[in-house]
Amino acid sequence: MVKLLSKISSSPEGVEIEFNNDPKMLEFLLSRGIIVKNNNFVENNSSNKISLGIAAVGIGADVLEVCRLISWKDFEIFSSEILRFHNYFVYVNYRIKNPTRQIDIIGVRSKNALIVDCKHWKHTSFSALQEAVKKQKERSDLLGDKKQPLGIRKIYPIIVTFLQCEFHYISDVPIVPIQNFNSFLLDFDNYNDNFFYTLA
Structure with a gap:
């Protein structure tokens, strides 16, 4: 293989x-x-x-x-294609200014935005994921504060990993292995009340 x-x-x-x-x-x-x-x-x-x-x-x-x-770029493209398959309007490498931050992927559907941080890591640890979650929550807050013209009401930060991971959530932010991303999106509307989000 x-x-x-x-x-x-x-x-x-x-x-x-x-x-x-x-x-x-x-x-x-x-x-x-x-x-x-x-x-x-x-x-x-x-x-x-x-x-x-x-x-x-x-x-x-x-x-x-x-x-x-497998490059990090392949990983991001594949993740964005899964979002498109589920009828999300997708922005890749979206930039926020003042302060400057970059979001790997934003998927918008039904006034909800999923901001996805793709982690093409060779191994995962709780501390590294905890830091990634903290930064992704910060990006979520910044995007909400900027009132970006994306037609969104709620912003959900998500971490997508290449490897399977024993941690399903950290601070109410989902940690989703890429092979489970499709099923996660299928069930998202049923469980999103349990996830951390920022109001736009």
Whole structure:
């Protein structure tokens, strides 16, 4: 899996794979959400690389090696595409001025804004996540204070991680592994009253 991820990452278009000798490999890739065109071509795109990386870690690949093959940019693009899939209007690398802050992703839907901090970390610790939550809450407050013209009422800070994490919430801010981001968004409207938010 890591070899395939490495090949895809080093090829601008993607790679052609011969599955005749190992038909179960094609089945495995498809079951992990990897898009295989014409049953033999895997494109070099953020979605495929993230899905391959998660699959590789899931079967025991070295996390550090996988993280080296997936850029933080791929991680942000993939996260933003999941938001778009759920009908959020998406802003990427949104800047707030005075004081200057950058928000990785803002997803807006039904006057709610999810501000997402993507953590493409090789390992997670409570203290590091606690600091990330503190900074994300600060960005949430700043965005609310600036009365930005995004048509929003409530701002929810969220941390999305590459790795699975034992911490589901810190200070009422959700910590969401990327492989659970889709289901989190599906259930968001049912649970958002339990999350920290800032009023815009």
